[in-house]
Amino acid sequence: MTTILRLYVTLLSAILAGIINSLFCKSGSFAALKRPMDNYKVLRDNKRIFGDNKTWKGFFGYIFFNIIFSVVFGVIWKVSDLEHLNYFYLTHDNNVVYNVIVGALLGFAYALFELPNSFIKRRLDIESGKTTDSKAKMFFVFLDQADSIFGMALVVGAFYPVGIGIYILFVLVGAGTHILINMLLYFMHVRKNMF
Secondary structure, eight states: OHHHHHHHHHHHHHHHHHHHHHHHHHSSTTGGGGSBTTTTOBOTTSOBSSOTTOBHHHHHHHHHHHHHHHHHHHHHHHHTTOGGGOGGGSSSOOOHHHHHHHHHHHHHHHHHHHHHHHHHHHHTTOOTTOOOSSTTHHHHHHHHHHHHHHHHHHHHHHHSOOHHHHHHHHHHHHHHHHHHHHHHHHHTTSOSSOO
């Protein structure tokens, strides 16, 4: 139970940053950044590289909001004396500069690790923001929720040697949490699709 609590304490700032970034991407602000990262380019297969949902607004939003929430939660964990439950502070001091670096890396990993999944889905003719109706549906539902967690768990492992077991637990718990949050955002009419 302590391990699960530690996972949530470690990534709570990133979870909240992801939620806020979803709302930010739906807003009309910074419209110039809403341009797709692939700049509408297609490959030889005549299919988009990533699709419409992977925008510069989302990419930079993940980094920005992860920095903000990492700094804010660094203060929260310090004043609440809960630093010992956060993997990032087991071998490093909790300070603003460190939290900015961690937040930037978490946001970058989150955004970067979503791209291969989008690339594969475009090759398989799966529309942006959708999943397949084939037998592989459950695989893609899981992958859609876990892709960014693979990257963020690597960032955690770069600062504290969590081991393969905790890494896998990060991915499973993170993907499950991501599914629950997406369901909540769907019912709040923030997301068009539940998965």
